[in-house]
Amino acid sequence: MTPVLVLSAVLFATGMFGVLTRRNAITLLVSVEIMMNAGNLNLVAFSRLYQPELMTGQVFAIMGIGIAASEAAVGLALILTIYRRYGSTDVDRVRLLRE
Amino acid sequence: MTAMDLIVILPELILVVAGCLALVVEPYLKKDKTAAVTIVATALVASGAVAFGLAGETRAAFGNMVVLNDYAVFFKVLFAVAGVITVLMSPRYLAAYDRHLGEYYALLLFAIVGMDIMAAARDLMAFYVGLELMAVSSYLLAGFFRYHARSNEAALKYFLTGAFASAITLYGLSLVYGFAGATNYQQIGQALQATGNTTAIALATALVVVGTGFKVSMAPFHMWTPDVYQGAPTPVAGFFSVGPKAAGFSAILMLFLTVLDVSRSTWSILFIVLAVLTMAVGNLFALAQKNIKRMLAYSSIAHVGYLAAGLGALGRADDDLAGQAILLYLAAYTFMNLGAFAILACLKTQDPAGHGYTLAEFAGLARRAPWAAVLMSLFMFSLTGIPGTAGFIGKFYLFNAVVRADLAWLAVLAVIFSAVSAYYYLRVIMYMFFREPEREYVPREAIGGPLAAALALCAAGVIFIGLLPGSLWDAAVSSFGNFFG
Numbered sequence A: 001m002t003p004v005l006v007l008s009a010v011l012f013a014t015g016m017f018g019v020l021t022r023r024n025a026i027t028l029l030v031s032v033e034i035m036m037n038a039g040n041l042n043l044v045a046f047s048r049l050y051q052p053e054l055m056t057g058q059v060f061a062i063m064g065i066g067i068a069a070s071e072a073a074v075g076l077a078l079i080l081t082i083y084r085r086y087g088s089t090d091v092d093r094v095r096l097l098r099e
Numbered sequence B: 001m002t003a004m005d006l007i008v009i010l011p012e013l014i015l016v017v018a019g020c021l022a023l024v025v026e027p028y029l030k031k032d033k034t035a036a037v038t039i040v041a042t043a044l045v046a047s048g049a050v051a052f053g054l055a056g057e058t059r060a061a062f063g064n065m066v067v068l069n070d071y072a073v074f075f076k077v078l079f080a081v082a083g084v085i086t087v088l089m090s091p092r093y094l095a096a097y098d099r100h101l102g103e104y105y106a107l108l109l110f111a112i113v114g115m116d117i118m119a120a121a122r123d124l125m126a127f128y129v130g131l132e133l134m135a136v137s138s139y140l141l142a143g144f145f146r147y148h149a150r151s152n153e154a155a156l157k158y159f160l161t162g163a164f165a166s167a168i169t170l171y172g173l174s175l176v177y178g179f180a181g182a183t184n185y186q187q188i189g190q191a192l193q194a195t196g197n198t199t200a201i202a203l204a205t206a207l208v209v210v211g212t213g214f215k216v217s218m219a220p221f222h223m224w225t226p227d228v229y230q231g232a233p234t235p236v237a238g239f240f241s242v243g244p245k246a247a248g249f250s251a252i253l254m255l256f257l258t259v260l261d262v263s264r265s266t267w268s269i270l271f272i273v274l275a276v277l278t279m280a281v282g283n284l285f286a287l288a289q290k291n292i293k294r295m296l297a298y299s300s301i302a303h304v305g306y307l308a309a310g311l312g313a314l315g316r317a318d319d320d321l322a323g324q325a326i327l328l329y330l331a332a333y334t335f336m337n338l339g340a341f342a343i344l345a346c347l348k349t350q351d352p353a354g355h356g357y358t359l360a361e362f363a364g365l366a367r368r369a370p371w372a373a374v375l376m377s378l379f380m381f382s383l384t385g386i387p388g389t390a391g392f393i394g395k396f397y398l399f400n401a402v403v404r405a406d407l408a409w410l411a412v413l414a415v416i417f418s419a420v421s422a423y424y425y426l427r428v429i430m431y432m433f434f435r436e437p438e439r440e441y442v443p444r445e446a447i448g449g450p451l452a453a454a455l456a457l458c459a460a461g462v463i464f465i466g467l468l469p470g471s472l473w474d475a476a477v478s479s480f481g482n483f484f485g
Helices: A002-021 A025-050 A056-086 B003-008 B010-028 B034-053 B070-096 B102-120 B124-142 B149-180 B185-195 B199-215 B224-231 B234-259 B261-287 B292-316 B321-350 B370-384 B390-404 B408-434 B449-467 B470-479
Strands: B059-061 B066-068
Touching: A002 A025, A002 B149, A025 A056, A025 B149, A056 B124, A056 B149, B003 B010, B003 B059, B003 B066, B010 B034, B010 B102, B034 B070, B034 B102, B066 B070, B066 B102, B070 B102, B070 B234, B070 B321, B070 B449, B070 B470, B102 B124, B102 B234, B124 B149, B124 B234, B149 B185, B149 B199, B149 B224, B185 B234, B185 B261, B199 B234, B199 B261, B224 B234, B224 B292, B234 B261, B234 B292, B234 B321, B261 B292, B261 B408, B292 B321, B292 B390, B292 B408, B321 B370, B321 B390, B321 B449, B321 B470, B370 B390, B370 B408, B370 B449, B390 B408, B390 B449
Parallel strands: none
Antiparallel strands: B059 B066
16 A cells, blocks of 8 residues: 555655656646656555445546646647647746736 | 535526536627627526525535535626626626637636536545636636737746646545545544544645645745736636635635644644735735736735635634634625726726826826726725725624634734735825826726626615625524534
């Protein structure tokens, strides 16, 4: 049990590190997806630990995967509009909105 | 699933059907989108009316995933009202940008369905699905003007921060599930009660506080708010400032009162710290803004600060007074803030190319557009918290609850920050009535139609709550009965 939790914590930290340090919108999206998968992994692991016959956590994880997919679809569409306008996906170049 | 279960989600079913209908009808409409607007507005009114009609009922449905009770009804009616006002605000504004499309209304309805589910959810899964339905629809609404660089940027920023917050929330929820072995709010509450408040539960609590704090833009997780509000279409920005925020608080209240009741001491302190920070950041940054839309964004952060103070008080008190005051405040805030954004939408519609929402452009507005100036003054007075307006009632009940929870210093701080906020709210009124305009303005035709109706609704709400808050307060009090139905 513990190794799985450590793995998910490492995944979460990796994703968090990526979000905080990277400036490319696609890399940011991938980092967020890694963080979400850390949560999904937790859900599956806990489900197996507590109620292997009930599958609550597994269903939750499936929901999480579905939602992450829809979010990626919308996110990529938004990144595409930015790419068409700026010719790059670097979020630091996108800064019209300020004081 | 039985037929009775469907009654519990009837308000949402109406919205989903109407949203799909708006999408189907859209291709058959030429320039005139009245049919789509009518369908959507009717559906929102029907949804609110059905929810209102179900008040007093308590029942759970779909294996205790969602409930129908006065708490859910309060928020469903509130979201329907916010939705109607937003829909009325939108047609002229979207047409001015040549982006008057049916998808806009469908997305708005789907976002409201997500918000309804958040308020009614009593299971982590239902809560998370509702949250994401609201969030994904909101990203698209923020980027709806896809040929405008600012709208693109707002959507990208909203998406990246929103997805980050969702991931943190999901991780926190997965830990909560791990400690309790259940996803139902009631079962988790009982299971965690048995284990006591351990360090691990405190960690999960902190993650959920951060994740949800991002969604309602508490400082230091507020950075995205001004940019998103400035770049998003104005009716959408107005909707964001009230709808998803109220939905966030509806879910926060339930999560922390029932699921994480055991770690009250932890989240209460976290919210008190966040409240102080949020009030300071919101009010002090708002002082420096020359752009009214950005100013309203920072002001919305400040209001979240007052609400967070209420959450802190709720965790320390034995009764639900602070929670009830938060509900009242959210209702009052919906009318006054949507009203202010409706005025902005109105001015922008009159001059899509020229108007930049700057303070200087409000100079002399009282002579050019007396009605807009008078109404904007009403909303600014209310946001400040002048007696006789909804804003005063909201602050009065909320700060009273904070004092009752032995947090008098926090209430004093909140009142001081409210006094600071008077500077930037009343400055708008000063510009409108006492400043000479810097340039000549072409006379514009007055705005009528749906936008005038939206303004009238907001003004009526602000005055009604300000003078006769009794019935609304009763509704807020009765919301805190049986949470599980």
